[in-house]
Amino acid sequence: MSSESLQGGNLSSPTSFLLLGFSSTYNAQVALCLGFLLIYLVTLLGNLLIMNLVWLDAHLHSPMYYFLGHLSFLDICYSSVTLPKILKDSFSSQKTISFAGCITQIYFFLSFGGSECVLLAAMAYDRYLAICHPLHYAVLMSKKICHCLVAVSWLSGSFSSLIQAFLAAHLHFCGSKVINHLFCEIPFLLNVSCSPNARFNKAVLYALAGTIAMGSFLLTLVSYVHILWAVLQKGAGRQKAFATCASHLTVVFLFFGAGAIAYLLPHSSTSKEMGKVLALLYAIITPMLNPIIYSLRNNEVQGAIRKALHRALSQ
Numbered sequence: 001m002s003s004e005s006l007q008g009g010n011l012s013s014p015t016s017f018l019l020l021g022f023s024s025t026y027n028a029q030v031a032l033c034l035g036f037l038l039i040y041l042v043t044l045l046g047n048l049l050i051m052n053l054v055w056l057d058a059h060l061h062s063p064m065y066y067f068l069g070h071l072s073f074l075d076i077c078y079s080s081v082t083l084p085k086i087l088k089d090s091f092s093s094q095k096t097i098s099f100a101g102c103i104t105q106i107y108f109f110l111s112f113g114g115s116e117c118v119l120l121a122a123m124a125y126d127r128y129l130a131i132c133h134p135l136h137y138a139v140l141m142s143k144k145i146c147h148c149l150v151a152v153s154w155l156s157g158s159f160s161s162l163i164q165a166f167l168a169a170h171l172h173f174c175g176s177k178v179i180n181h182l183f184c185e186i187p188f189l190l191n192v193s194c195s196p197n198a199r200f201n202k203a204v205l206y207a208l209a210g211t212i213a214m215g216s217f218l219l220t221l222v223s224y225v226h227i228l229w230a231v232l233q234k235g236a237g238r239q240k241a242f243a244t245c246a247s248h249l250t251v252v253f254l255f256f257g258a259g260a261i262a263y264l265l266p267h268s269s270t271s272k273e274m275g276k277v278l279a280l281l282y283a284i285i286t287p288m289l290n291p292i293i294y295s296l297r298n299n300e301v302q303g304a305i306r307k308a309l310h311r312a313l314s315q
Contacts, residue, residue, distance in 0.1 A: 015098065015099055016096045016097060016098045016099060016177070017096065017097050017099070017102055017177050017178070017179050017184070017192075018094070018095060018096055018177060018178045018179065019089060019095040019096070019097055019179050019181060019182065019183065019184075020095070020178060020179070020180045020181070021086070021089060021095055021181075021182055021276075022182070022276065029090050029091060030090075032090060033087060033090035033091065036083060036086055036087055036090070036284070037087060039083070039284055039285070039288050040079060040083045040084075040087070042288050043075065043076065043079045043083075043284075043287050043288040044076060044079075046072075046288065046290075046291035046292065047072035047073070047075045047076045047287070047290070047291050048072070048076070049291065049305070050068060050069065050072040050291050050301070051069050051072045051073060052308075053301060053304045053305065053308065054066070054068060054069035054072075055069065056308070057304040057307065057308070059300060059303070059304065060300065060301070060304055063126050063141045063146045064123070064126055064127070064130070065300075065301075066146050066150075067119060067122060067123045067126060067146070067149075067150070068123075070119060070150050070153075071116065071119055071120075071123070071290060072290070072291060074112055074115055074116050074119060075116070075286075075287035075290050075291075076287070077108070077112045078109070078112040078113060078116060078283070078287050079283070079284060079287040079288070081105060081108045081109045081112060081183075082105070082109065082182065082183040082283055082284065083284060085097070085105070085183060086182055086183065097183075097184060101184075102184035102189070103165050103168055103169045103184075104165075105183060105184045106161070106164065106165050106168055106184050106185065106186055106189070107161050107162065107164075107165035108161070109161075109183070109184075109185065109283070110157070110160065110161035110164055110165070110186075110209075111157045111158050111160075111161035111162075112157065113157070113259075113282075113283075114156060114157030114158075114160050114161060114209075114212045114213075115153045115154050115156065115157030115158070116153075116157075116255070117157075117212050117213050117216040117217070117255075117256070118152060118153035118156050118157065118212065118216050119149075119150070119153040120216060120220055120251075120252060120255070121215075121216040121217075121219040121220045121223075122149040122150070122152075122153060123248075124219065124220040124223035124224055124248070124252075125149075125219065125223050126141055127223065127224075127227060127248070128223040128224075128226050128227055129141050131227050131230055131231070132226055132227065132230045156212060157212070160208045160209075160211075160212055163204065163208060164186060164201075164204065164205055164208060167197070167200070167201045167204055168186055168189060168201065170195075170197065171189065171190070171193045171195045171197065171198065171201065172193065172194070172195040173192060173193050173194065173195070174194045177192065178192065179191075179192060181275065181276060181279065182276055182279055182280070182283075183279075183283075185279070186201070186205050187202075187205070187262075187263060188275075190202055190205075205263075206263070209263065213256060213259065213260070214260075216256075217252070217256045220252055220256075224248070224249060248293070250293060251286060251289060251290055251293050254281060254282070254285075254286055254289070255282050255286045258278045258279075258281035258282040258286075259278075259282040261278055262275055262278040262279060262282065
């Protein structure tokens with residue numbers, strides 16, 4: 001854009017955006033709506049189950065399950081930022097979102113997503129201490145340290161998202177108000193902005209997201225490398241420990257990998273649909289899978305479920 005057009009006041013803040021989503025045919029919209037509804041219900045029920053079990057069962061009052069309870073709460077919040085709006089838009093002819101609503105969605109999506117990144121790293125660190133330093137585990141992972149790690153995860157996500165949402169709120173737009181995505185996300189918002197600050201916003205986005213996401217991923221990876229090395233050294237219980245690490249790493253790579261590819265992939269015309277599919281993985285599918293992979297395959301959680309069912313049936 002030329003300096004004359006900038007000075008001429010052609011830049012403005014829109015009142016709303018149009019979200020394109022996936023297919024516009026009626027049959028496809030019905031199928032997508034039913035699929036998203038099922039995913040949301042499974043996400044809510046699975047994570048609420050884990051939260052209640054951790055709260056009510058005394059055998060699950062340990063650091064690992066304390067983190068799992070917070071992860072489940074985060075997953076409910078994380079999916080609730082996008083899925084209700086996507087479900088509402090499924091049968092709407094105008095999939096619009098207000099500018100204020102878009103910025104609000106960006107803030108909470110980045111806040112919960114950033115917090116989950118740090119919490120996943122804290123969970124990996126907890127498993128590292130439990131397996132590699134079992135004799136000192138109670139001291140190294142005390143209640144105070146658990147509370148501090150959870151507080152750091154929430155504060156880091158909130159602080160990072162606040163900066164990015166503030167910068168996004170000051171973007172200007174002079175052309176299309178159409179966002180070719182399922183929900184408001186900064187890379188797609190920057191694509192339709194012609195603000196002179198767009199490059200600065202993008203630099204801040206990658207700096208903050210890179211620090212939190214990549215930092216958390218590296219800490220998680222280092223923790224699991226030490227765990228695997230300790231398991232190989234000890235030999236006992238090798239198969240079970242490897243299976244546990246593989247389950248945890250599946251979610252880690254799914255969450256971080258899909259997010260990294262989506263943010264680093266050039267948003268050209270050939271990658272738009274791929275960006276939507278990747279967004280489904282890290283924003284919608286992962287919160288549904290977390291209770292299954294992290295908790296429901298755990299023998300202690302299964303025992304807590306059986307006891308809860310027995311109590312409910314005996315009343």
